[in-house]
Amino acid sequence: MENATRTVAESATKTGTKTGPGAGPAAGPAVELVEENGEVTLSIGGEQAMQAWERDLMWESADLLCEHGHDFYEVGLGLGLSALRIANHPATRSHRVLELFDEVEELFQERHPELPDTLSIERGDFFQRIFELPSESVDGIFFDPALDMEVWKDEELWRRTVPEVVRVLRPGGVFIPFFSTRPELRWQYLPHFREIRVIRRPYTAYDTTEYTYGTSGDAYIQCFRKD
DSSP: OOSTTTOGGGTOOOOOOOOSTTOOGGGOOOEEEEEETTEEEEEETTEEEEEGGGHHHHHHHHHHHHTTOSEEEEEOOTTSHHHHHHHTSTTOSEEEEEESOHHHHHHHHHHOOSOOTTEEEEEOOHHHHTTTSOTTOEEEEEEOOOOOHHHHHOHHHHHHHHHHHHHHEEEEEEEEEOOBSSSOOOTTTGGGOSEEEEEEEEEEOOTTOOSSSSSEEEEEEEEEEOO
């Protein structure tokens, strides 16, 4: 998910999806699962929010997360590719997923009626919930929400929020945002971590994918580690 609802760093077109601080399920955009011509797309607000071709990158991100402990938290359910990978990993003791939209979870539950015992899904706004989570309570956070362009640009918001992410992580824990197709460190998180690991992997998107720089090339998985 790398379009404007996912990252301003990729300089994509704004969707107008109002999914930031103070937003809630009732204010959310239309959510639809589109399956045609062998392609699977989660559409939010009429825009491509996530597609099934991302699977290998999401899986590698999930496996990287699971190298760092046993209890994990994820922001943004999407198609559930990373959620199921993390929950089914042998190292995982617990995996909680925060999702803003009821419809996203409903679509996921229709496709996956039986979930791993380690997986739980909760509803809420990340920018409120992060302040409520206990300190040093998780070993890793995977971050892949659908956010409005204005939210990504809000420097003050990120200055307030990312220290809370660090607080919630245990020492040695990691924060892994969704992959990028540009070799640029995420400015929202960079000031708050001293150790950052970047993994470069090739990707091939659908011919119809609108949110990457081209439909093939290199993607970058960024892993921010707490001291």
